[in-house]
Amino acid sequence: MAYQKNWPTLLAYALAVIGFFVAAAYAVMYATGYRIDFESWTVQKTGVLAITTKPSGATVILNDSQLARKTPFTLRNALPGPYHIKLTLAGYQPYEKDVEVLSSQATEEHNVDLVLAEIKSTTVAEKLTAVLNIDNDIWAFDWNKQFVKIGDPTSPLGFDKMPTNVKTVLTQATGLYLAKKHPNSNDIALGAMVGSKRWLVIADPFGYRGQLFGAPFNQVSAEKLFWIDADRLMLLIGSSIYTIDLNLNQTNLYAKSVTGATYDNGRAYYVTKNSHGQVTLYSDGNLFDDKSAEVAFDNVPVASSHEIMVTPEETIILLTDNRSSRGLWLIDKDPKAKSPEYQLTKLASGVYNTLYDYLNEQLFFVQDKTVSAYDTTKRTTQKLRQFIDTPTLVGKRNESVFIQSQNKFWIGDPSLSNVYEIVSATNTTLLLGSDSKRVWTLKDGQLLEWVLRNPGQGVFGVLPNWVGRVSG
The missing domain is CATH 2.60.40 (Immunoglobulin-like)
Incomplete structure (x- = not known):
């Protein structure tokens, strides 16, 4: 087969x-x-x-x-x-x-870090004019024109250890316009009002040292007061830079014709304009010696004012203001140059405000209604989100960006892919803590704590040194 x-x-x-x-x-x-x-x-x-x-x-x-x-x-x-x-x-x-x-x-x-679906608030204190933090205790200035320590119970603060003139100003204060604590000591700068008079008080509330300063130092704002160390300060008042040495009890007029200044990475950076109209950026690692400041960059763009930020990698960010327009510039090392040479690059025009993210090394900035981010490492710019109105960048904590827009305060992730409403900004001051789990608001004298994420630390020990950063 x-x-x-x-x-x-x-x-x-x-x-x-x-x-x-x-x-x-x-x-x-x-x-x-x-x-x-x-x-x-x-x-x-x-x-x-x-x-x-x-x-x-x-x-x-x-x-x-x-x-x-x-x-x-x-x-x-x-x-x-x-x-x-x-x-x-x-x-x-x-x-x-x-x-x-x-x-x-x-x-x-x-x-x-996921945000809670229901953001709840708790009343911390009432009848407050301003709030500030010293060490791990929360201090406030209340409607009774007293400095108080918030707790259970809330108690007045005593100034018996202070020099007589400082104690007199603090006990007779009728208002508070500035508070800025040194990050690593108990020293704090307070702007106190006594009637129509203004005083700058530098004091250690837990020690005996306290010093009082009148004009022109009483005209400084919190943003233009810089702690150099626990004993020395730099102040930009008008177009002049002043220095204060608390140990020597000395003040000094350091520079004139200044259009902008900051203190970062252990150095002072400031912009001046000479009689010939040339605008120069200077850098000085010691404001108290006899050596001249170094020229960091010549031919800085001419402007009525310069806001200066310096990254840890010493990239210098300039926001120039000519009243009719605001330009955003970068001064950094040219990666193509054989030897270290600094170059000036214009990032954007019509910039409303900026915020530098030290964690992710990127610069947020607002143009019209759009928030963009410049990556200082990759040297690239990305548009993140367009809002209905011109937003204000309030601050950043951890992986969260805080924004004011549409008369509300919002929290968003660094890409702004997700933005969540916190609370109305009407007549409200938003206060950021040391992390992004909670924020605080001060409205009509009432201090509220808002829980955004799983609870971390409580109110004590988490608030930084501030007197109202942003008001709606």
């Missing part, structure tokens, strides 16, 4: 062999970080997408597809390209963001 081939069996066997080798080849590809993109029918080198949240356990939705796993979440062998992330967790605001996965790289959304 002649042998008859079973063609269906042979075909099935051949297909199984081919399938085995195709599956084996695909498994090898997958194990070595390659996948087939079936939309383009090309082989792609994959990347990794990693997501963690605080708290963990958030549901992950990628490109509108809900996944079975929750955070912490890692998607290995992810095809390169755009992904839309949505994170949801009961009791918290949803979080959404567009990210890009790149070949052979890990795209990380680490420690996404």
Whole structure:
């Protein structure tokens, strides 16, 4: 009997062999970080997408597809390209963001700090004019024109250790216009009103030292008073820089014709204009010796005023104000130059305000109704979000940006992909703490604490030294 081939069996066997080798080849590809993109029918080198949240356990939705796993979440062998992330967790605001996965790289959304769905407030104190922090205690100036320590019970502060003239001013104060504490000591600068008179008081409330200063030092604002160390200060008043040495009880007029100044990274930076109209940026590491300041950069853009910021990498950011326009400039080292040479680059015109993020090394700035960010490392600018009106950048804590817009205060992530309303800004001062878990508002004498995230520290020990940073 002649042998008859079973063609269906042979075909099935051949297909199984081919399938085995195709599956084996695909498994090898997958194990070595390659996948087939079936939309383009090309082989792609994959990347990794990693997501963690605080708290963990958030549901992950990628490109509108809900996944079975929750955070912490890692998607290995992810095809390169755009992904839309949505994170949801009961009791918290949803979080959404567009990210890009790149070949052979890990795209990380680490420690996404979810904001509570219901932001509640608690009354801390009432009948206050201003609030300030000294060490771990909360001080305030109340409607009775007294300095008090907030607690249970709230008690008046005594100034018995202070010199007589300082004690007299503080006990007779009728208002407070400035408060700025040295970050590493108990010394604090207070601007006190006694009737129509203004006094600048530098004091250690836990010691015996206290000094009193009248004109012109009583005209300084908190933004233009800089602590050099616990015993020395720099003040920009009008167009003049003054220095104060508390140990020697000496004051000095350091520079004139100044259009802007700051103290960063252990150095003073200031801009002056000479009689020939040349505008120069100077730098000085010691304002109290006889050495001249160094020229940091010549030919600074002419302006009526210059706001100066200096990054830890000594990139200098200038916001120039010519009344009709405000320009944003960068002075940094030219990466193409063989020797260190500084270059001037204009980033933007019509800038309303700025905020530097030291954590992520980026500069936020507002143009018209849009917030953009300049990455000082990558040297790239990205538009983040457009608001209905011109927003004000209030400040940044951890991975949160605080903004005032539409007469409300908002909290957002650094990309501003997610922005959540906190409270109305009408006649309200927003006070930021040392982290982004809580904020405080002062309105009509009432101090409220708002919990934004899982509770951390309480009110004591978390507030920085401030007297109202932003008022609505």
